[in-house]
Amino acid sequence: EVQLVETGGGLVQPGKSLKLTCATSGFTFSNAWMDWVRQSPEKQLEWVAQIKDKSNNYATYYAESVKGRFTISRDDSKSSVYLQMNSLKEEDTAIYYCTWGYWGQGVMVTVSS
Amino acid sequence: DIVMTQAPLSVSVTPGESASISCRSSKSLLHSNGITYVYWYLQKPGKSPQLLIYRMSNLASGVPDRFSGSGSETDFTLKISRVEAEDVGIYYCGQLLENPYTFGAGTKLELK
Numbered sequence A: 001e002v003q004l005v006e007t008g009g010g011l012v013q014p015g016k017s018l019k020l021t022c023a024t025s026g027f028t029f030s031n032a033w034m035d036w037v038r039q040s041p042e043k044q045l046e047w048v049a050q051i052k053d054k055s056n057n058y059a060t061y062y063a064e065s066v067k068g069r070f071t072i073s074r075d076d077s078k079s080s081v082y083l084q085m086n087s088l089k090e091e092d093t094a095i096y097y098c099t100w101g102y103w104g105q106g107v108m109v110t111v112s113s
Numbered sequence B: 001d002i003v004m005t006q007a008p009l010s011v012s013v014t015p016g017e018s019a020s021i022s023c024r025s026s027k028s029l030l031h032s033n034g035i036t037y038v039y040w041y042l043q044k045p046g047k048s049p050q051l052l053i054y055r056m057s058n059l060a061s062g063v064p065d066r067f068s069g070s071g072s073e074t075d076f077t078l079k080i081s082r083v084e085a086e087d088v089g090i091y092y093c094g095q096l097l098e099n100p101y102t103f104g105a106g107t108k109l110e111l112k
Helices: none
Strands: A003-007 A010-012 A017-023 A034-039 A046-051 A060-062 A070-075 A080-085 A096-099 A105-112 B004-007 B009-013 B019-025 B038-044 B049-052 B068-071 B075-080 B089-095 B107-111
Touching: A003 B038, A017 A034, A017 A096, A034 A070, A034 A080, A046 A070, A046 A080, A046 B107, A060 A070, A080 B038, A105 B068, B004 B049, B009 B019, B019 B038, B019 B107, B038 B068, B049 B068
Parallel strands: A010 A105, B009 B107
Antiparallel strands: A003 A017, A017 A080, A034 A046, A034 A096, A046 A060, A070 A080, A096 A105, B004 B019, B019 B075, B038 B049, B038 B089, B068 B075, B089 B107
């Protein structure tokens, strides 16, 4: 059974940092291209970042709205993918999902003073 | 960026009847490899989105065959035959052809 479990969310002040972790199981993680997608309080889905596999040199891609502030990474030995979020803004408030076709349960990130 | 436009924004269906949701992309989603990279998801109340259809017409594992996807290069349809109570939620289409991946605004399905 495919499982993706996100952790690391919470309430943070604008300008601060947070790191999300997605632990996976049930599929060959090392071959998977992994994405982070977020859902705003208005329910709109927004793709955030992608990391490809080793055969694609772990290439990374970002939405313009987070480029330069967020960093996606992975650890194939732990079947996990991460999202380091720096210089957080109030508009980053959302539920963050780790996805590989299948979606995790999501983790809430609230940016507020 | 590729814009995904869904219609209608909401639909009310009598249980047992069928429903169709449309999605239009601002650019062809047909790759040179012959695959059309449109996906359909259902977000049930209080849950995360779940994959229903991948690559336009392929049923995801565990999804009832009451669901089907079809379309052309830019116009796509999700059909639900014999709607059941468990089908209530928000349906999203998404394009995974190129970064940034983009999604429609969602179609809310409710029962009459």
